[in-house]
Amino acid sequence: MIKISIIGAGAMGGAIAAGLSRAGYSVTVSNRSRGKLDALAADYGVAVTLSNVEAVKDADVVIFAVKPYVLPDVIAEVAPAIDFSRTAVASLVPGFTLDDLREALGAGSADAAIARVMPNTAAAVGRSMTFVCLNGRARSLEDLFKTMFDSIGTTAIVDERLFGAATALCSCGIAYAMRYIRAASEGGVELGFRASEACEYVCRTVEGAAALIEAQKIHPEAAIDNVTTPGGLTIKGLNAMEKSGFTAAVINGLKASAGK
Ligand SMILES: NC(=O)c1ccc[n+]([C@@H]2O[C@H](COP(=O)([O-])OP(=O)(O)OC[C@H]3O[C@@H](n4cnc5c(N)ncnc54)[C@H](OP(=O)(O)O)[C@@H]3O)[C@@H](O)[C@H]2O)c1
Incomplete structure (x- = not known):
């Protein structure tokens, strides 16, 4: 069975641990503090440890x-314990390119399989749109990464x-979709619905669309023509x-978010 270790049991690490464990992978999670680990072990039966190594x-x-500011220290801590000839490495951390990761992992990682992964918060309900990019060595693991994150x-x-x-469109993008839901819900309240009803109706409409x-x-x-x-x-x-700039506002927002 494929063994996957996740370092960080926060919102994203926890959601991925839950999905992977439900999909039948052997999952171990490490975290700086205990509380979230206990919850993950109790809810999903994953192995947990306070030791990243x-x-x-x-x-x-x-x-x-x-988080990005923790990653360099975590990599420095665990890289000497990783056998890069058998272990692939994936990072959810924005701002660290494949080259940055390989450099941080050190000389022993010259031939390592490395991936960047960008999920969104819907991972918590099994509905993330997740993007993965792979370095040369990891390309042979494309099916594995796809299956893993499809969980x-x-x-x-x-x-x-x-x-x-991809990050702008779907990781930041989930916030933009939520902003539409908020705006339409507020419009619904102005038109006479209670806020909770309006939000529920808009969510169902967006889902249907x-x-x-x-x-x-x-x-x-x-x-739309239909x-x-x-x-x-x-x-x-x-x-x-x-007339109020709807399409231009969305496109400008995406471009700003992607740094264009
Ligand atoms: N949330 C999203 O929608 C999203 C989407 C795409 C990418 N990302 C990226 O994914 C990464 C994780 O995000 P998140 O939302 O899951 O963050 P988070 O909820 O803050 O979780 C981070 C976890 O890392 C743990 N941690 C901190 N230092 C550690 C160390 N030295 N060793 C082991 N664990 C340590 C924290 O432990 P404590 O419990 O002790 O604080 C916390 O549980 C970030 O880089 C983020 O930018 C997030």
Whole structure:
């Protein structure tokens, strides 16, 4: 059985541990403090330890799920204990490129299989859109990485040159989708619904829109054409939104987020 060790039992490390353990992987999680480890062990039966070095021994894949400012120290701590000829390394930490990771892992990692992984917070409910990019050595492990991260949602393998764009679109992007939900809910309250009802109705509508586009395999604009009666109310609403800069605001936000 494939053994996966996750360093960091926070929001993302915990969600990935839960998904991987449900999918039948052997999972070990290490964390700086005890509380979250006890909860993960009790809820999902994963092995837990307060020792990062203990966690990485004998692992097939080590996943770094700590904050960026902690990563260099964690790597310095565990790299000497990793056998890079058998253990692949993955990092969820933004801002560390494949080259940065290889450099931080040290000379012994020259031929290491290294991946960057970017999930979003929907990992907590098994619905993350997760992007993975792989260095040359890790390319032979593409199926493994895809299957692993499919346990928390949907996974796409991308070139590293698109990783920043992928982060903006779907990792930051989940916040943008939530901002639409918030805006539409507030509009619903102004139109007379209670806030909780409006939010529930908008969530179901957004879910339905995504499901329709996926099922019918059509462009969103073609799906919109199906709803807009000539001279009708929907097109009046859409055009009022565009006058307020809806599409431009979304595209500008994505470009700012991707640093473009
Ligand atoms: N959350 C997201 O939506 C998201 C999406 C994509 C990528 N990411 C990235 O994923 C990484 C983890 O994010 P997160 O949201 O899971 O953060 P988080 O909830 O703050 O979790 C970080 C965990 O790391 C633990 N930790 C700190 N120092 C450690 C050490 N020396 N050894 C072992 N564990 C240590 C912390 O332990 P304590 O319990 O003791 O504090 C905490 O449980 C970050 O780099 C983040 O940018 C997050």
